[in-house]
Amino acid sequence: xxxxxxxxxxxxxxxxxxxxxxxxxxxxxxxxxxxxxxxxxxxxxxxxxxxxxxxxxxxxxxxxxxxxxxxxxxxxxxxxxxxxxxxxxxxxxxxxxxxxxxxxxxxxxxxxxxxxxxxxxxxxxxxxxxxxxxxxxxxxxxxxxxxxxxxxxxxxxxxxxxxxxxxxxxxxxxxxxxxxxxxxxxxxxxxxxxxxxxxxxxxxxxxxxxxxxxxxxxxxxxxxxxxxxxxxxxxxxxxxxxxxxxxxxxxxxxxxxxxxxxxxxxxxxxxxxxxxxxxxxxxxxxxxxxxxxxxxxxxxxxxxxxxxxxxxxxxxxxxxxxxxxxxxxxxxxxxxxxxxxxxxxxxxxxxxxxxxxxxxxxxxxxxxxxxxxxxxxxxxxxxxxxxxxxxxxxxxxxxxxxxxxxxxxxxxxxxxxxxxxxxxxxxxxxxxxxxxxxxxxxxxxxxxxxxxxxxxxxxxxxxxxxxxxxxxxxxxxxxxxxxxxxxxxxxxxxxxxxxxxxxxxxxxxxxxxxxxxxxxxxxxxxxxxxxxxxxxxxxxxxxxxxxxxxxxxxxxxxxxxxxxxxxxxxxxxxxxxxxxxxxxxxxxxxxxxxxxxxxxxxxxxxxxxxxxxxxxxxxxxxxxxxxxxxxxxxxxxxxxxxxxxxxxxxxxxxxxxxxxxxxxxxxxxxxxxxxxxxxxxxxxxxxxxxxxxxxxxxxxxxxxxxxxxxxxxxxxxxxxxxxxxxxxxxxxxxxxxxxxxxxxxxxxxxx
Ligand code: GLN
Ligand code: ZN
Numbered sequence: 001x002x003x004x005x006x007x008x009x010x011x012x013x014x015x016x017x018x019x020x021x022x023x024x025x026x027x028x029x030x031x032x033x034x035x036x037x038x039x040x041x042x043x044x045x046x047x048x049x050x051x052x053x054x055x056x057x058x059x060x061x062x063x064x065x066x067x068x069x070x071x072x073x074x075x076x077x078x079x080x081x082x083x084x085x086x087x088x089x090x091x092x093x094x095x096x097x098x099x100x101x102x103x104x105x106x107x108x109x110x111x112x113x114x115x116x117x118x119x120x121x122x123x124x125x126x127x128x129x130x131x132x133x134x135x136x137x138x139x140x141x142x143x144x145x146x147x148x149x150x151x152x153x154x155x156x157x158x159x160x161x162x163x164x165x166x167x168x169x170x171x172x173x174x175x176x177x178x179x180x181x182x183x184x185x186x187x188x189x190x191x192x193x194x195x196x197x198x199x200x201x202x203x204x205x206x207x208x209x210x211x212x213x214x215x216x217x218x219x220x221x222x223x224x225x226x227x228x229x230x231x232x233x234x235x236x237x238x239x240x241x242x243x244x245x246x247x248x249x250x251x252x253x254x255x256x257x258x259x260x261x262x263x264x265x266x267x268x269x270x271x272x273x274x275x276x277x278x279x280x281x282x283x284x285x286x287x288x289x290x291x292x293x294x295x296x297x298x299x300x301x302x303x304x305x306x307x308x309x310x311x312x313x314x315x316x317x318x319x320x321x322x323x324x325x326x327x328x329x330x331x332x333x334x335x336x337x338x339x340x341x342x343x344x345x346x347x348x349x350x351x352x353x354x355x356x357x358x359x360x361x362x363x364x365x366x367x368x369x370x371x372x373x374x375x376x377x378x379x380x381x382x383x384x385x386x387x388x389x390x391x392x393x394x395x396x397x398x399x400x401x402x403x404x405x406x407x408x409x410x411x412x413x414x415x416x417x418x419x420x421x422x423x424x425x426x427x428x429x430x431x432x433x434x435x436x437x438x439x440x441x442x443x444x445x446x447x448x449x450x451x452x453x454x455x456x457x458x459x460x461x462x463x464x465x466x467x468x469x470x471x472x473x474x475x476x477x478x479x480x481x482x483x484x485x486x487x488x489x490x491x492x493x494x495x496x497x498x499x500x501x502x503x504x505x506x507x508x509x510x511x512x513x514x515x516x517x518x519x520x521x522x523x524x525x526x527x528x529x530x531x532x533x534x535x536x537x538x539x540x541x542x543x544x545x546x547x548x549x550x551x552x553x554x555x556x557x558x559x560x561x562x563x564x565x566x567x568x569x570x571x572x573x574x575x576x577x578x579x580x581x582x583x584x585x586x587x588x589x590x591x592x593x594x595x596x597x598x599x600x601x602x603x604x605x606x607x608x609x610x611x612x613x614x615x616x617x618x619x620x621x622x623x624x625x626x627x628x629x630x631x632x633x634x635x636x637x638x639x640x641x642x643x644x645x646x647x648x649x650x651x652x653x654x655x656x657x658x659x660x661x662x663x664x665x666x667x668x669x670x671x672x673x674x675x676x677x678x679x680x681x682x683x684x685x686x687x688x689x690x691x692x693x694x695x696x697x698x699x700x701x702x703x704x705x706x707x708x709x710x711x712x713x714x715x716x717x718x719x720x721x722x723x724x725x726x727x728x729x730x731x732x733x734x735x736x737x738x739x740x741x742x743x744x745x746x747x748x749x750x751x
Contacts, residue, residue, distance in 0.1 A: 001315065001361055003054050003353040006205070006240055006262070006292065007061030007157060007322030008045050009346050011504055013329060017041055018508040021064070031090055038064065039146065046152055052350035053357075058203060059147045059154035060140045061322065064090070065097045065123070065507055067205075068167060069110075071159040072096070072125035075186055076136035077168065079126055081107045089137070097123055097507060111169075112506055116207055116243045117600055118293070118325055119513075119555065121506035125168040133182035135189045144197055156194055160204035160239065161187055161228065162221045167208070176220060184227045191233035201236040201260070209253075210244030210268070211603050218249055222256075229257045238262060242288060242321035244603050245270040254280055262286035265306060266320035267293070269607075272309060279312040288320035289356070290349050295326055295501070295515060295557045297344045298352045300359060300371040307360070317353050327501035327512075334499055339517070342379060345501070379561065380518035387519075390569050398618040400625045400653055404678055407629045407655060414630040415541060415588065419749060420703075422717045422742045423473040423682070425636055425658060426545045426591065427481075427724035428462050429731050434479050455479050456533060463537045465732070470739045473589060474542045476534035478724065484547045484593060485555045486514055487526075492574055494520040495556075515557045516567055522574035525581050532585045543634065544582040544590040549575055549623060550616045554596040565615040572619040579624055583631050591634035592623055592654070595721075598639045605644075613648045620652045632656065638721055643668055646675045658682035660720040662702055669709035681710060684720030686734060691726065693733045699741045712749055717742040 011017045017038065024034040042062050049057050063070050072078060073093060082095050085105045094100075099109035112121040140156050147154040161183045165176040187204075194202060209221070229237065238260035239253065245268030246253065253261055263271045265288055279285055287310060289303045307315070329347040330340055344352060355371070358364035400407075441451040458479045466474045481487040489495040496517045502510035527546060535542040549572035558564045575592070582590050597620075602611050624633045635654040642649055642659075649657065661668060661683035669683065685702045686694045706715055717738060723731050 001317060001357045002056055003317045003357050004056035004155070004286065005049065005054060005058065005319050005323055005350065005353070006203070006242065006288070007058055007324055008049060009324055009326070009328050009504065010041075010062050011328075011502060011508065011510060012041050012044075013332070014500070015502055015508075015510060017064075018510065021508045025094075031088065034064075034090075038062070042143065042146065043150060046147055046150065046154070048347060049350060050152065052347070053354040054350055056201075056316065057147070057152055057154050058157045059143045059152075060156045060158065061324075062143060064093065066121075067157075068122040068125060068159055068164070069093065069097055070137070070139060071164055072123070072168075074135070074137040074140065074158070074190070075164070075183065076134045077125045077127060077131055078136075079107075079110075079128055080130065081105075113167075114599055116210075117603055118243075119503075119505055119511065119596075119599065120325065122167065125164070126171065127168055127174050127179060128171045129174055131174075131179070133179055133186055135186050135193075140190065141193055141197060144194060144199055148198060153198065153200065155201045155203050155238070156199060157203040157205065157240075158187075158190065160206040161224050163206050163208040165220070165224075166217070180220075180224055180227070184224060187228055188231060188233060191231075191235045195234045199235060201238055203238045203240050203262070205240045205242075207242050209239075209241045209246045209249055210264070212605055213248040218252070221249065222252060225256050225258070232257075236260065238284075238286060240286065242267070242292070244268050245274060247274060250274045250277075254278075254283070258283065260284040260286055260316070262288065262318060264288040264320045266291045272306065275310055275312070279310070279314075281312065281314065284314045284316055285310065285312050286316045286318045288318045290317075290319045290352050292319040292321035292323050292349070293325045294560060295343050295345060296560050297342055297371070297374060298349070298356070299375050300352075300356060300368055301375070303356055304359065304368075307356075317356055319349060319353070323349060324504060327498065327503055332500045335496065339496070341374060343515075383519040383521065386521060386570060386573070389573065390566065393569070393622070398621045398625060400621065400627070402629055404653060404655065408680075410629045411632045411655060415632065417472050418746060419712060420715055420717050420742050420746050421472040422739050423471060423543065423658075424466075424475055424718055424735065425720075425722045426475050426478050426543070426593070427722035428475075428477040428479070429726050429728050430479070430482075430724045431728065434458065435482070438480075438482060455530065459530065459534050460537060463534055463542070467538060467540065469732075469736055470743070471735075472540065474534070474538060474540050475545060476530050476542060478545060478722070480530055484595070485552050486512075488547050488552055488575075489514040489556065491523055491526040492520050492571070493523055494518040494570075511555070513555055513557050516553075516559050518559075520567065520570040520574055522577045526578055528578070528581050528585050531582055531587055535585075535587060541588045544579075544587040546575055546578055546582075546590065546592045548592045548594040548597070548635065549619050550600075551594050551596040554600045565619075568616065568619045569622065572622045576623045576626070579627060583627050588630070589632045589634060590624070590627070591636060592620070593636045594620060594652075595636065595638040597637055598642055598645075601645065608645070609648075613645065617648050617651050620654075624654070634658065636721075643671045646671055646677055650675075650677055650679055652679075654679055656680040656682060656716060658684065658716060658718050660684050662687050662720055666702070666705050666709075669706060673709050680714045680716060682716030682718040683710075685717055685738060686719050688720045688723055688726060691730050693730050694737060699738055700744070703741060703745045707745070707749075717745075 020037045023029045100107050111124045115122045236259035239258050240262035242264045247270050265271050323346040327345045330343045330345050355367045440446040462477045496515040505511045531544045549568050553568045632655045634656040637659045685699050
């Protein structure tokens with residue numbers, strides 16, 4: 001049987017690409033050296049895939065930054081401002097990814113967005129009126145030839161034209177349909193060159209097909225593909241989808257002259273049902289059965305049973321999505337063998353595809369037997385008390401009393417805050433000194449006592465500073481945390497941490513999601529010590545600062561033996577204990593961050609509630625339902641892209657929510673008003689993703705815009721998000737301005 005993958009991780013086993021690229025950014029090495037080391041990496045990865053026995057190997061799945069950006073360069077969808085810069089191709093490429101400020105000009109980076117329901121970010125291309133779509137990059141050809149010279153006939157991979165058009169931004173006065181002809185011609189030019197170079201098949205990734213498609217979108221897709229496939233230049237065309245099923249367009253796909261169709265049997269709830277209605281004999285089904293998103297071993301018995309149900313023999317065994325979303329290999333991990341045997345990172349998933357093929361074609365009884373053992377023996381026990389607690393939860397446990405309107409009065413009475421209260425989102429700059437001291441403490445070079453003294457000093461300084469500047473609600477600064485999920489995970493039972501399990505998040509950056517191994521309970525109080533310490537230093541309220549259960553879950557690798565709902569409720573109960581301890585310790589305001597709540601909203605609207613919001617929102621309420629009416633609960637979300645789910649956000653029943661808003665033109669405010677949003681709001685008044693200090697008048701203008709749309713009794717003044725990645729100087733200047741402007745706005749109101 002044929003085996004393949006959709007794509008392989010790019011950063012390298014030890015994040016070599018990241019480190020080399022950063023050297024290049026710092027000017028320590030030149031372009032030639034960067035390109036050479038990328039080549040070495042590609043060779044290593046191709047060899048690994050080949051040696052694992054994978055028979056169809058992709059190329060052009062490598063990227064120096066992001067595949068959507070690569071495609072934009074291929075198609076010449078590069079804004080005029082960057083085209084005209086006198087830079088090399090690679091410099092221009094990085095200019096679009098990260099912005100360029102230097103002697104040759106000044107351009108801003110293109111925006112980034114989350115790639116479907118993952119924590120990977122792509123660069124959003126921009127079509128302008130004078131965009132001339134044409135073949136403008138040789139990357140896909142060069143990498144094909146590079147592999148061919150090593151004796152490998154690869155299958156080049158490209159983001160498909162439909163998904164590319166769907167993900168792009170458009171200058172006013174332009175629309176996707178304006179570019180169909182030139183896009184089709186350019187893809188055909190790619191086909192032709194690849195065919196001339198000896199390629200047989202091209203893979204076009206079309207994940208946008210797993211979303212709800214309007215009639216117009218469907219028509220656009222069909223229009224593009226009918227034109228494109230009218231002349232394939234002798235290539236076979238594989239349309240590859242992932243992250244869901246293609247229910248809206250499956251029947252149409254089968255009528256197109258494509259040669260292969262890649263479907264996701266892991267996340268695609270209806271994929272099996274769809275293929276059961278029939279799959280034509282003249283096409284190859286690329287069946288995504290090995291999970292490309294999670295780190296658990298594949299259950300061979302289940303996969304084989306699934307394969308049996310697929311009514312075609314023309315099957316290629318595949319992963320469900322690119323292996324970009326899992327770490328490189330388990331080989332460098334230090335878990336005990338009994339634990340490690342349950343994990344499968346990218347390299348191990350290659351072997352799983354191979355195993356499945358062996359079992360299907362040659363018997364492989366021993367492989368199957370060993371895998372069965374892994375799943376038949378109980379991996380972890382069940383915490384019966386916890387299970388009973390969760391089973392016994394009733395509506396009352398998810399309900400905070402009295403209702404918000406009454407609490408609002410009680411809290412105003414207790415907190416006595418002025419109108420337009422000022423606060424920050426939690427973290428202050430994590431300077432080199434903070435990070436170095438934490439590392440030294442972890443390595444045992446700094447004693448626990450010395451580390452505590454150090455943290456206390458940071459808190460002292462920042463509490464004093466916030467009082468001086470005149471903030472109304474203070475924070476301790478989160479200096480003890482290196483990450484808002486890992487810090488909590490380390491204090492919860494059931495969590496494991498890999499040494500080297502990096503997954504690309506954006507650009508060359510990786511994150512190392514912790515693994516939920518077993519039932520989760522709180523081991524000890526987590527934040528009480530530093531929150532109460534900070535509170536003891538001031539008469540102003542200091543916010544307790546927690547990460548919420550949905551975010552902790554979403555930024556971890558979840559279990560597959562119990563539902564993510566069950567895991568989330570376990571985490572919610574653990575965080576609830578923390579909330580109650582903070583309250584007992586005298587903390588009057590507690591913020592429970594749900595930065596990643598929006599991220600895992602299902603791609604299809606019809607799944608939003610049943611598959612997600614119906615348990616995620618109650619899980620949040622469970623965390624705070626039993627606090628006293630006069631304890632004020634805040635939450636924070638990083639996206640204001642929740643226009644569609646405003647009632648659900650109100651249903652979290654927090655007292656105050658802060659969110660990133662200043663970058664999105666405050667459109668959300670109209671919707672909040674239209675939908676009669678009750679929760680008090682702190683729309684961010686300045687962007688913290690850039691070192692820029694807001695100019696004179698900027699924050700004033702934003703506050704004015706907010707007050708024009710939100711009743712002033714409901715408004716808080718705060719930045720977009722935490723400040724941990726910022727420098728001290730710009731942070732202080734920006735925050736001083738924020739407080740000054742808020743005070744002026746307050747005076748203006750009372751007049
Ligand atoms: N409290 C966190 C911080 O300020 C929130 C971070 C986030 O929203 N990503 O760092
Ligand atoms: Zn945030």
